[in-house]
Amino acid sequence: MKNHYQFLIIGAGPAGLAAAATASKYGISCALLDEQPEPGGQIYRAIESIPEQREKLLGSEYQRGQALVDEFRASAAEYYPETRVWSLNDQKEAGVLHHGKTKMITADQILVASGAMERPVPFPGWTLPGVMQAGAGQILFKSAGVVPSDGVVLAGSGPLLLLLAWQYLHIGVEIKAMLDITPLSNYLTALPKLPKALLAHQYLTKGIAYQIDLKRAGITTKIGVSDLRAEGDGELQSIRFRHFGREQLIKTDVLLTHFGVIPHIWLTQAAGCKHQWDKSQQCWRPEHDDWGNTSIEGVMVAGDGAGIHGARSAEHAGRLVGLQALFALGVLTQAERDSQAMEDRKWMNTDRRIRPFLEAYFAIPKKMLATPDDDTIVCRCEEITSGQIRKAVKEGHEDSNQVKYFTRCGMGACQGRQCANAVAHIVDDAGGQEISAQSHYRGRPPVAPLALGQLADLYEEDAQ
Amino acid sequence: MFKQLANDEIETVTVILNGQEIQVPKGTTVAAIALSQGLRSTRTTPISNTKRAPFCMMGVCYDCLMVIDGKANQRACVTYVEQGMQVECQQGTGPSLGDAQ
Numbered sequence: 083m084k085n086h087y088q089f090l091i092i093g094a095g096p097a098g099l100a101a102a103a104t105a106s107k108y109g110i111s112c113a114l115l116d117e118q119p120e121p122g123g124q125i126y127r128a129i130e131s132i133p134e135q136r137e138k139l140l141g142s143e144y145q146r147g148q149a150l151v152d153e154f155r156a157s158a159a160e161y162y163p164e165t166r167v168w169s170l171n172d173q174k175e176a177g178v179l180h181h182g183k184t185k186m187i188t189a190d191q192i193l194v195a196s197g198a199m200e201r202p203v204p205f206p207g208w209t210l211p212g213v214m215q216a217g218a219g220q221i222l223f224k225s226a227g228v229v230p231s232d233g234v235v236l237a238g239s240g241p242l243l244l245l246l247a248w249q250y251l252h253i254g255v256e257i258k259a260m261l262d263i264t265p266l267s268n269y270l271t272a273l274p275k276l277p278k279a280l281l282a283h284q285y286l287t288k289g290i291a292y293q294i295d296l297k298r299a300g301i302t303t304k305i306g307v308s309d310l311r312a313e314g315d316g317e318l319q320s321i322r323f324r325h326f327g328r329e330q331l332i333k334t335d336v337l338l339t340h341f342g343v344i345p346h347i348w349l350t351q352a353a354g355c356k357h358q359w360d361k362s363q364q365c366w367r368p369e370h371d372d373w374g375n376t377s378i379e380g381v382m383v384a385g386d387g388a389g390i391h392g393a394r395s396a397e398h399a400g401r402l403v404g405l406q407a408l409f410a411l412g413v414l415t416q417a418e419r420d421s422q423a424m425e426d427r428k429w430m431n432t433d434r435r436i437r438p439f440l441e442a443y444f445a446i447p448k449k450m451l452a453t454p455d456d457d458t459i460v461c462r463c464e465e466i467t468s469g470q471i472r473k474a475v476k477e478g479h480e481d482s483n484q485v486k487y488f489t490r491c492g493m494g495a496c497q498g499r500q501c502a503n504a505v506a507h508i509v510d511d512a513g514g515q516e517i518s519a520q521s522h523y524r525g526r527p528p529v530a531p532l533a534l535g536q537l538a539d540l541y542e543e544d545a546q
Numbered sequence: 547m548f549k550q551l552a553n554d555e556i557e558t559v560t561v562i563l564n565g566q567e568i569q570v571p572k573g574t575t576v577a578a579i580a581l582s583q584g585l586r587s588t589r590t591t592p593i594s595n596t597k598r599a600p601f602c603m604m605g606v607c608y609d610c611l612m613v614i615d616g617k618a619n620q621r622a623c624v625t626y627v628e629q630g631m632q633v634e635c636q637q638g639t640g641p642s643l644g645d646a647q
Contacts, residue, residue: 117605119573119626124604131573133553199606209609211587211599218603221623222548226571226578231549253551316597317586335547335586346606462601462609465593495608495619531621 083162083180083187087111089407090176090189091159092167092349095123096147096393097385097400098195099154104404106159108413113160113187115167115178117530121151123197124217125393128225136227139252143393144224150397169527170194170353172378177527184536191380191407194350194368195400198343198386201365202500203238203446204453204460204468206311208339212318216246216340229255230336235321237261237310238340240444241289246338248292251299258334260296260303261323263310263341265447272443279439282432308450312337341446344503345387351525353381359518362441363390364451365503366522373406374399382406391434398430452511453504460508461501463494471505472512480514482506483521498523550582559629570627577603577610577622580633588612588622589636613640 089105091098094116106112114121122129126147129137137145154161162180169177174192178185200215207213216236222228233256236243247260279286296303309324320333344365347357356369356377367389374382384403385396402423409419453460456469466489479488482505491505492498498505502523510517528537556571563583570579577600580588587597589611600610605624614620615632618640622633 117624128573133556136551136553199604200602202607209596209598211597214600215602218601221603222578222581226574226582227551227553228548228578228582229551231547317599462598462607465591495611496606499606499608531619 083113083160083178083185084111085185085187087113087187087189088411089113089191089193090187091115091193091195092170092176093123093195093197093385093387094118094121094154094161094163095125095195095197095385095396096150097197097387097396097403098123098193099150100397100400101193101195101384101404101407102159103150103153103157104401105407106157108408109158110408110411110413112158113162114154115162115165115176115180117164117166119163121154121161121163122147124221126151127221132224133227136223139249140224141249166530166532167349168530168532170349170381171527172354172381174378174380177532179530179532179536182536184532184539186540189380191382191410193374193382193384193400193403193407194353194387195383195385195396196346196349196387198390199346199499201341201344201446202504203339203341203450204458204501204504205450206455206458207313207318207321209459209462210312210314210318211316212314212335213312213337213339216242216338217343219338220246220249223249223253229253232256232335233258234336234338235259235261235332235334236338236340237263237307237321237323239264239446240340240342241285241440242343243340244289244292244296246340247296247301251296251301257296257301259332260301261307261310262303262305263307263447263450264305264444266306268443268445271445272439275439275442279436282434282436285436285440310339342444343386343390345389346499347387347522348497348499348525348529350376350381350383350387351522352527352529353378355381355383357522359520360389361518362438364446365390372402374403375406380410391437394433395430398426398433401426402430448507448511451504451507453508460504461489461491461494461498463496463500464490464492466491466501468504468508471508475509475512475514480509481520482509482523485509486523492523497525497529547584547586548581550578559627559631561627561631561633563633564635572627574627575603575623576612576614576620576625576627576631576633579627580612580622585635587635590638592638595638611640612636616641618642
């Protein structure tokens with residue numbers, strides 16, 4: 083690993099892979115760093131090593147990742163797996179931990195392709211062992227062939243829930259129930275956005291095909307579900323919810339929830355890139371232009387880390403950023419960049435036509451985002467409840483960061499990744515600042531675990 | 547609970563999970579192994595001593611912290627199994643580095 087690259091890419095998901103393959107064609111020095119041992123990101127996780135049978139079950143959308151990985155492997159880009167980036171600053175310096183060794187790397191152009199994480203939505207009992215996120219269920223299957231053994235309840239909202247149910251159906255995992263918390267009023271708000279979505283109809287037809295398969299197997303989704311609670315003595319034993327006002331209980335030892343995904347912004351936060359609240363996507367995302375440039379010159383974003391648009395769009399956006407990096411480095415002229423970008427921009431815009439509809443249809447109800455039950459733990463690390471946060475707001479702490487300083491909410495091991503959004507919603511709901519006016523939790527390095535000794539190694543190297 | 551689907555083609559390594567030697571497929575994370583071995587919880591919290599288990603499986607929630615090769619607070623979901631690896635459930639903040647040596 084060199085000390086300097088012309089183009090440094092963080093994250094080996096579709097955006098990072100496409101950017102690396104595109105830019106490295108032109109003989110620039112280019113490196114891609116990624117935490118996992120194999121390329122693919124979460125979406126194409128384990129694509130190179132997955133047993134054939136498991137790969138078939140994951141379907142063509144997953145297998146698509148192979149071509150992307152092959153193109154990247156054949157490129158001249160240097161690849162450093164099992165590499166953790168623990169800091170990034172506005173001087174385009176990245177703190178890197180690779181096989182236990184710490185290093186600072188500088189670059190002329192940096193792409194942060196950090197991808198998405200599940201939107202954490204606290205509800206009563208969500209900290210119980212046995213309650214996990216749907217994405218976790220998918221990762222367990224993709225990377226290890228591990229699935230629920232005594233049935234599973236799937237609850238929440240969004241396309242991933244349906245996809246996971248369909249995959250579990252084909253593996254033979256018992257689906258005890260599918261609970262959809264999407265408010266029925268969303269159908270109305272989403273309807274005007276449907277005609278445009280029909281222009282990217284492959285997503286809709288796929289979703290309908292999954293529904294039909296599940297229905298044939300006797301699994302019907304309960305719609306209009308609310309007041310979800312996970313219950314059990316020290317671990318999950320049952321879940322309780324309201325279905326059109328009637329309380330119901332299902333015994334289960336695994337509950338997988340999904341409330342959509344949000345950009346993973348801890349690195350761009352740490353670097354000091356400007357972020358904004360995206361009302362439609364219900365999350366913060368880094369501000370960026372059509373070429374992925376953030377508010378810091380030379381720091382770019384692409385893929386779900388820039389705003390949620392899905393894997394296909396990420397691939398196109400990655401190639402666009404690759405071209406932009408080449409332009410910024412003086413390798414391509416503006417006219418060359420623009421003409422080479424035409425195809426990808428066209429396909430990206432076509433692909434994204436589905437988004438306004440999906441965002442409206444699967445919008446999580448405000449009431450749920452504001453964690454109405456005062457006893458629910460919001461900060462999983464410091465074990466701060468929604469009631470404690472509301473109390474802090476009433477006492478005059480009207481911004482997420484103030485609540486953080488006052489309550490320790492968000493100061494635990496996860497650095498606020500699990501509670502940042504929920505706290506902002508609660509502050510807004512409890513009479514504090516509106517969410518769009520609040521600042522996101524300030525992210526500070528190290529944004530990934532780093533031992534003090536490993537940090538000290540940096541200075542030892544300097545001294546030598 | 548969870549189970550691992552049968553798969554003959556994968557090489558295995560030996561890890562020691564809570565003192566017990568087990569054969570597990572190579573290329574698997576510690577968290578996936580813990581769950582498929584039937585562990586319902588993998589740690590207790592330092593604040594209220596309540597049980598927790600892996601939640602996100604992608605390194606962002608820090609709820610899967612375990613003691614791996616004597617080192618506390620290791621994210622089991624981003625740590626891959628290795629031959630001879632010692633894995634233990636973590637109680638609270640876990641053993642300090644001094645304890646491990």
